[in-house]
Amino acid sequence: MSRSLVVPAIALLFTVIVLVDFVMGIGVLWYLYAVLQILMVPFELMTTATAPMVAVLGGWKWIVYLALLCVGGYGFRAVGQRLTKNRPFYRDMPFSVALGYVFAATLIVVVLLNYSRSFSTLGGMPDSYFFFRSALHFLVLSSVAAVLFRQFGCMVGTASTRKLFRQMPATASFGILIIICYAIAAIFAPMIAPHGQETIFPRANIIPLVPEAMGGDPAFPLGTDQIGRDILSRLIYGAQNTVGIAFVTTVLAFFLGVTGGFLAAVLRGWVDQVLSRLVDVLMAIPALIFSLLLITAASSLFSGTGLTWAMIVIIAVIDSTRVFRLSRAVGMNIVVMDYIEASRLRGEGVGYMIFREILPNATAPLLAEFGLRFCFVFLTIAALSFLGLGIQPPLADWGTMVKDLGQFVNYAAFLPQYAMLPLLPAGAIALLTVAVNFVVDWMLQRSSGLKE
Amino acid sequence: MHPVLRITLQRLALGVLTLVIVSFVIFAAVNLLPGDFAQAILGQGATPEAVEAIRNDIGLNDPFWIRYFDWLGALVSGDLGVSYSQMMFATGMGGEDIQLIPITEQIAPRFYNTMFLAGLTAIIAVPISLAVGVLAALYRGSAFDRIANITTLSSISSPEFFLAYVLTLFLAVQWQILPSLASVTPEMPLFERIYTALLPALTLTLVVTAHMMRMTRAAIINLLASPYIEMARLKGISPIQVIVKHALPNALAPIINVVALNLAYLVTGVVVVEVVFAYPGIGNLFVDAVRSRDIPVVQICCLIFASAYVLLNLTADILSILSNPRLRHPK
């Protein structure tokens, strides 16, 4: 039961981002190619090493495409104007917008064309459309899931939560859905995971998501790593370790930062000066670099799990500086309000002002900041683990898994499924941060949207 | 004195002060903690006498302040010291007469490589993100804006190594347009160098573009609510002109900040990306040094990253002062 739910969910984890970043990446590449051609590089200078790029992007054909696009845009607008008898929509449409519509239509056609083509090559090996197809499936599935979840939210709960769901964009409901899934995976990891996170099986390097004939194994749907540990189980335990540690770190950072920030805002004077200058100094060093430095220092004192704890404290302290900045700014904005002046003149103490007057008015920005901070901490920890300096073994953790399995990307030329090995844990990280960011984005828009 | 000049000089002085404090923090972070680096150099089997000799040699027995000022003084005169791994190598060979390679020589080519990668990324990313940001602000609320929003949000949220592997998968493995390892060498011609470094540059571009585009969009939308923009529209100025003539000059300061902030962010991002693509830059060196606890190298790399960060922020600060009409034309 558990596996049947988890497998498709995890299998499709990353693919939306794959698609989206893929499109962006290609755009960037074309732009760069154009710049190179126009600005500096005559063709003669290209060496044989660069031939593959020239072959694929091909001479000047993109200019022809661009010209076709322009003609298409112009025609689209003209036809629209003619057919609708100059409705304002077409009448006032700038050329660039018309171009945009045509470009979008072309893009959709190309995507559908490739999608249909992907099935014709299914039998052959290797299936170069595998990721494209998965991405599209995931995109469609997740949109459907998000919309269904939103419908569900509109029907249950109190009147206010229903209203919340009604006004929610699909991205935010997708984010909430994903966060719930992760929370369940993290909390119930030992129950969901089919195997232990450290159990080593005799058969290493089982390929994920392929039939047995091609080197897969239904008992290990996502395969095993180089020393024979079940990747699915490690992914699920990774939710517990990676997410849990990031969460603890963020809470700690928030405790430090918010306390300091509000104290600085209320007391001002030298308290504010001292705290702010201290934070200025700490923020003058980029966060990842600073944490690497401190971890170097800490590694002479601790090892293993002790080092993990040291890392938690280090990142919490470094991140609390950002929280301090924000909560001080938020606090300052509230402190200048007349009702704070009224309570000052009444003779209220610092505690009353922070907890009863300021904090209730700062929950919205602080909550949003918590989401963003969590993402940042989560990504920092993942990066550290990826560099081998974060969460220490034996704990299963996504960053470390990516590091260990990274080389398999290059085997995708033989069998695309190989690339799943590093992409699954990396995608698991990306999906959660994307989800949190979607929710935070919506929250921020809601609080600022009242003004617009 | 003209206020712009005065404020600029103030900021410059503040920047220098920050750099000194940062150097102190970096030095203190690794030197105040217990733990014997002489032992680390020699390994477990070393005799106490040998350890003591090394300690004296690299000055570990001096008081903390003296060591700091010695280090700072050497830094200013361009002497970055010798890495522990070189010393270990030397002690392994058993002689003082072996020529040690100073850190300066180790770092110089890598520094150039990292700057090259960051520069390449900036050249690709800055124009794209500004253009897309302005367009998204102009057509805010449209499908284009929403798709750009979702795309950039996903891009920002993803860890660099995820983007790196996705791009590798498609561009290097499946389509085979670009090489998957960015092993540039000093003798490569420029175009080939760009080509080789393109995959890491694209990865960084994705992250940085997304940031810059969102912040540009936000800065412009923020301005579009101002009464003077409404005034411009009510004067019959076309939407593009409104953005270019009325919004952009005022958005200059925030946009400069966005660009500088993201170039500063590149400093951090470059570490992970260099490791993924085995790019021979400072980030890679830094991570290796951290793993082997090679303190002199860690300190120097850290200082380079921090200086780049401080200097970029300083530049942004000064440029946005220069772009402020209130400061340029005092009453």
Place this chain on the structure above:
Amino acid sequence: MAKDSDFLVQMNDIYIEGRSDETWMPIINGVDLTLRRGEVLGLIGESGAGKSTLGLAAMGFCRDGVRISGGEVYFDGIDLLAAGASAKRNLLGKRIAYVAQSAAASFNPAHRLIDQHTEAPIRHGVMSRAESEKDGMELYQRLRLPNPDEIGFRYPHQVSGGQLQRAMTAMAMSCRPDLIIFDEPTTALDVTTQIEVLASIRDIVAQFNTAAIYITHDLAVVAQMADRIKVLLKGDEVEEADTRTMLTDPKEDYTKSLWAVRAFQRPQKPAVLSGATPVISVKNVTAAYGPVPVLNDVSFDIHEGRTVAVVGESGSGKSTAARCITGLLPPKQGSIEFEGQALPSDYRRRNRMQLRQAQMIYQMADTALNPRKTIGEIIGRPVQFYMGLTGAAKRKRVEELLDEIELPAHQYIDRLPSELSGGQKQRIGIARALAAEPKFIICDEVTSALDQLVAEGILRLLARLQDDLKLSYMFITHDLATVRSIADEVVVMKDGRVVEQGPKSEMFQPPHHAYTDLLLSSVPEMDPDWLTKLLAERGIENIGDAAVTKMS
């Protein structure tokens, strides 16, 4: 559809809606508006009446989140609602111009005034840059801006508010439009500055025979400017008539009530006994924000049961005086005495009894009440803090206080401030001050953010409370009408000094100090000929900033 060529603007049965939360809420419900060439129409109404929205709709323009859902707008026979975006753009700036409320915010800080002035003529091909610059200087001259040849080459932040407003009028005139919409052009200005701007706007509109729609909430101002007046209330037209008829013979009750506001006036109280100890005594106070001096040797007394109005324009130091009394800004020299006893200068060194005695009511009720606390909590806190009441006793006291300010307790005690109207919020602010049972209350511009009818209610309430509770008020205001209605004594401030002080009856009788005289004479009156008479009497050089400059 009748497209009478006499009419420059014709708006028929206009409906406008605004987006709020999930639905479209009506802003304007079926208003007609016509304007002949060269005519000035005054559009008046309280905040939220939809007058700005209607004014913009006359240009065929809607702000974001607003739409015209029904009706027709013709400008010189052109159907603006059917016209394309580029057709409309060709009219805007060229034939229809706009003058915004805040000139300081409506000029682009990045460009010089003259560059913004010439933008529309160049864009519409009316004039070349050189011609337009020359014309701009001439317009500046006509609008009596100082240094007309040079002022255009400054950036907006280098020019004062009143001058910017005139420069904006010049900008609107740059293409010699047929119609100008003035959207509260003088609301943000001080009275002495306002009169100058009014005079020059009226002058130039008459010179070029431009039609105008003049939007304002100030009846006395519109009486000077408009040929006809249209009154709006919550998106509906109340009535329309030519200015004199409207002033002498309003038909509708609402209009009459607007006219009647200024009637409220308290009788002058008898003079204070010469030996009485004042409740609050400000003695030779000099104060500064850092190195910037704000108050210079300020002294005045406030006696029991009396209201002292502190009058002055922005920057005169009247709010700073209040900050010195409350102890938020310790004075550099001088002292504050409460019933003969000197108070510690810093509020942090005052004890609860001392803090309790001086309470404050703020201008913006929105920022004066914590949005996350219920009315009961807001009023209950000082009750508990100073009186030590808790539980049922506290609640009973809060209910009493709510009765005192004429809000039914059971209905309001559990509400949040955001659920209340502006006037109700201000009443809660009063109740919070009363809860401390003080002897002295500082009222900082308490009525200036409110509509006139609501403001009058607040003034009446404050007057009644004073009589019932023997309160002393320090009333900070820039509005002389408020002073007339509620003050017993008046203190006139300018540039951090007390210019003149004395009982109200004396202050409003000549002879005055020259500045008081200027201040008093600058307050617009309901008489449509007031401005004409004043200009004839004093001459154009003796009003506004020019007069102030002469004085010092």
